[in-house]
Amino acid sequence: MKKLLLTALSAVAMLQVGAQSKYKISGQIKNFEGKYIYLHKFTGTSDQLDSVLLKNGKFSFSVPVSNAEMIAISGTSKFSPAWKAFFMDTHDLTFTASGKSWADAVIKGSAANNIYNEWDAEWEAIRQDAGKLYKMLDSAGKLEDKSAGEALRKKGEDGFAALDQRMADAVTKIVDKYPNSPVSAYVIVDRYVNYPNTERAVKEYAKLGAQAKASFYGKKIEEYLAIEQKTAIGKTIELSLPDVNGKMVSLSDYKGKIVMVDFWASWCGPCRKENPNVVKAYKAFHDKGFEIVGVSLDDKKANWLKAIDADGLSWKHVSDLKGWKGEYVGKLGIRAVPTNFILDENGKIIAKNLRGEELYQKLEEIFN
Structure with a gap:
């Protein structure tokens, strides 16, 4: 969320x-x-x-x-x-x-803008409440009492989960009410394409009328869903990029292991907030065969290295330091960070975009 x-x-x-x-x-x-x-x-x-x-x-x-x-x-x-x-x-x-x-x-003079205003009012209210939850999570990380900090963090995570459902309900409401409007297609793009959620995008896109699907935003959804097929569950992906020392690293190097390919960046607030959860998962399952390859969308090496050290990310890191123009951003349809793929021993995708407890639970399922 x-x-x-x-x-x-x-x-x-x-x-x-x-x-x-x-x-x-x-x-x-x-x-x-x-x-x-x-x-x-x-x-x-x-x-x-x-x-x-x-x-x-x-x-x-x-x-x-x-x-x-x-x-x-x-x-x-x-x-x-x-x-x-x-x-x-x-x-x-x-x-x-x-x-x-x-x-x-x-x-x-714009009927479409009246629809957009209707959506924007609900979205702005969600944004305001999300801002309060961000402050809660920031406070949790600063508490000296670790148990109190963990409890506050859990409260914030639960709040984000509830807010995520509220957002999904708001999207459904606008699409159901205005299925033929390009604004509905825009909302799907803004919430489920730019911040990928294929399952929800497919569900809401199916409701759109011909005019909405023919719009610029409808075409973007169609394009997104086509690209998503390349990284669907069961597909195999390959990647080869230099690590922090310039040595080339390929996913094929990890054949026989469970690997999470984690796209992130030092400038990405949600990535940095998620990193403690990723560290927790890595420490719990690394000895059982879990590996992570972090793929950074940074374009400045110093910032990249500083974030790795500050967040205690002890796994392998790679990047071509080209930001959003990086080779695999386009090849794998990366539209937002964080984005992750979990690969099985044969390099096939078995899960994607798992966060927090969902990631931990999936790894427990795999290794236990």
């Missing part, structure tokens, strides 16, 4: 499919005179599509749209408080904002 806490505004750049017509955004922004306004569109090869100078508090953009898509208006070329993301469909719309923060900007 902790992986849920990243921003809800997420989309991987790829070429838009389908014919596009242009629709107009007419905007009015108070207290921002003489500055540039930027248009961002997340379904093309570049997220920044256009810019215009605000004159007399007004601006306008002509936006190519083929269905309904997530776009954003901002007061800088990058994310800032002067930023508002919303859905634009095949109608002209108006945008009204004021001051330095545009969180409460008013968008009129």
Whole structure:
């Protein structure tokens, strides 16, 4: 569940499919005179599509749209408080904002955005509650009384499990209510593709209507499910990367052992919070034949090595230090970290994306 806490505004750049017509955004922004306004569109090869100078508090953009898509208006070329993301469909719309923060900007003319607002209200409430649980887990790790810290940690983990179910219910609610809307497809992408959960993605995708499936987001789900077949249970994967000393390490080196391939990064908060659980599992089952190969998505070696040492990760680590551009990110369809695969003695996947107690229980099942 902790992986849920990243921003809800997420989309991987790829070429838009389908014919596009242009629709107009007419905007009015108070207290921002003489500055540039930027248009961002997340379904093309570049997220920044256009810019215009605000004159007399007004601006306008002509936006190519083929269905309904997530776009954003901002007061800088990058994310800032002067930023508002919303859905634009095949109608002209108006945008009204004021001051330095545009969180409460008013968008009129987009039925798709009304649906998005409905989803976003529920998602924001979940995010707020998740933030409280993060603080609880942080506090647990700082307590000198280890038993009290463990109890608080357990309470936080249980809270995240309940929040995960709440999130799943919210996704189901929006998809069931609006099966033909591209917004429903977007929600599936944002929750179950960008933070992979194949089982849930398949379940919710099956409910979508033709219009939603034909949208940019529907196509992304379809693409994701096709890639997932490469790393489905029972499939065999191979990987060969340099370790911390530059020596090449291959998964074939571990034939005959149970291996967890763990994709992570030093900058990944959920990864670092999960590492104590992974350390616990490694210590409990390593002598029985359990191995881990950590695959880092870092691009700076110093940060990578520092995190390995700080978190006490005593297993083998490999990386090409290319971050999200790494060779196996694309080959294995890695869309988020942490992501893990458990391989049997023959290198076949027998489980994936197990966390905390689920990981421990699976290893107990295997070795005991």
